[in-house]
Amino acid sequence: MKGAPPYDGDPMTDTLHSGTRSGSPAPSSSDAGGTKRRLTLRAAVVAVCGLLGFLLVAQVRATETLDDRLAFEREEDLAVILADLTTQSDRLQGEISDLRLLLFEFESTVESEELARRSLEQRLDDLRILAGVVPAENEGVILTIEDPQGQVTHDRLVDVVHDLRDSGAEAMAVNGTRLVANSAFATRNQRLVLDGEPLDPPYRVAAVGPAEALETTLGIPGGALDSLSSLSGVEPAVEQLAQLTIPARENPAPFVYGEPVPDDLPSG
Amino acid sequence: MIPLIALVIGAVLGLVLQPSVPAFLAPYLPVAVVAALDAIFGGVRARLDGTFSDRVFLISFLTNVVLATFLVFLGDQLGVGSELSTAVVVVLGVRIFQNLAAVRRHLFQA
Numbered sequence: 001m002k003g004a005p006p007y008d009g010d011p012m013t014d015t016l017h018s019g020t021r022s023g024s025p026a027p028s029s030s031d032a033g034g035t036k037r038r039l040t041l042r043a044a045v046v047a048v049c050g051l052l053g054f055l056l057v058a059q060v061r062a063t064e065t066l067d068d069r070l071a072f073e074r075e076e077d078l079a080v081i082l083a084d085l086t087t088q089s090d091r092l093q094g095e096i097s098d099l100r101l102l103l104f105e106f107e108s109t110v111e112s113e114e115l116a117r118r119s120l121e122q123r124l125d126d127l128r129i130l131a132g133v134v135p136a137e138n139e140g141v142i143l144t145i146e147d148p149q150g151q152v153t154h155d156r157l158v159d160v161v162h163d164l165r166d167s168g169a170e171a172m173a174v175n176g177t178r179l180v181a182n183s184a185f186a187t188r189n190q191r192l193v194l195d196g197e198p199l200d201p202p203y204r205v206a207a208v209g210p211a212e213a214l215e216t217t218l219g220i221p222g223g224a225l226d227s228l229s230s231l232s233g234v235e236p237a238v239e240q241l242a243q244l245t246i247p248a249r250e251n252p253a254p255f256v257y258g259e260p261v262p263d264d265l266p267s268g
Numbered sequence: 269m270i271p272l273i274a275l276v277i278g279a280v281l282g283l284v285l286q287p288s289v290p291a292f293l294a295p296y297l298p299v300a301v302v303a304a305l306d307a308i309f310g311g312v313r314a315r316l317d318g319t320f321s322d323r324v325f326l327i328s329f330l331t332n333v334v335l336a337t338f339l340v341f342l343g344d345q346l347g348v349g350s351e352l353s354t355a356v357v358v359v360l361g362v363r364i365f366q367n368l369a370a371v372r373r374h375l376f377q378a
Contacts, residue, residue, distance in 0.1 A: 041322035042270075045311075048329050049271040052304045053278025054287070059297050061282070062289045074295055077350050 132180040132249035136171035140208040140244040144237045147201035151231040154185035160224045167217035169209035171246040178249040211240040296337045299353050303336035306360045309367040316374040
């Protein structure tokens with residue numbers, strides 16, 4: 001080992017060098033020849049080890065980047081790599097479409113829930129108007145009935161309200177009291193009462209609905225206006241309004257006997 | 269010891285010079301390196317066994333590398349290059365393990 005020639009740093013030339021030397025061995029191997037030969041072999045071993053280190057690093061560096069690796073691959077290896085990547089890509093594409101489908105499902109669920117919510121809200125609004133728990137506003141008419149002699153009976157007012165409903169009135173109030181589904185006119189002690197509250201002339205019937213149609217209905221010959229006018233001292237007057245607000249019922253009467261029948265529809 | 273130092277010097281040279289592997293060598297270099305590693309570990313084992321010989325080491329190194337490279341080259345010609353290089357690497361890997369096991373027994377008596 002100690003006798004090895006100085007390592008000149010270039011493994012390639014070293015290998016070549018030692019190769020040529022070992023290729024010319026002296027047949028008459030004297031003692032000195034044997035030693036020289038041993039040293040040559042040892043030098044070759046050293047050179048070979050250096051060469052290996054060099055190549056090792058070279059190979060490691062060559063595989064460092066994918067591009068370099070691809071450039072050095074055999075054709076069939078490239079085909080295998082391509083097939084692998086294609087399979088992987090197919091799998092990922094499948095995953096993408098699965099997820100897209102899932103997303104679409106979720107979106108449509110949200111959409112239908114949104115639709116259901118809107119229709120429920122619309123229905124809730126309708127029921128609120130119907131129940132008179134919220135004020136209603138839009139175009140409409142106001143019918144004022146002057147009745148200084150107290151000639152108007154409760155069935156006249158029922159007729160008026162009925163005619164208005166018939167021609168599309170959606171919310172009505174008489175003298176500021178909202179008419180609801182269970183409202184009723186009656187006569188108690190010679191006084192008109194609406195839902196237990198006394199009504200005093202002049203009666204003022206306000207209705208939200210198609211104003212034109214409402215006025216026409218009231219004014220048809222033999223209709224509500226005609227029959228009211230035939231009473232002595234009674235002067236009905238109709239006024240169309242583009243904007244009219246019907247107040248909410250202040251104290252909605254509780255329903256005592258009406259129990260809702262549970263429906264067997266599956267919830268949700 | 270000197271061969272090991274030479275190995276390190278070669279590696280440092282490789283890092284410094286940053287050689288690029290010529291394209292025609294690229295398929296064979298990995299197998300050649302693995303074959304050389306097998307020879308190196310065989311040499312270490314022989315050294316520990318006390319049977320190390322420069323001549324045997326050189327011959328085993330050269331034949332290992334040449335034979336492995338030739339096998340892969342032949343495989344390329346036959347169209348089974350990648351399979352054959354895998355086979356060569358597997359066989360050499362097994363041998364490296366065996367040599368390492370012997371080295372381990374020497375060093376740790378276990």
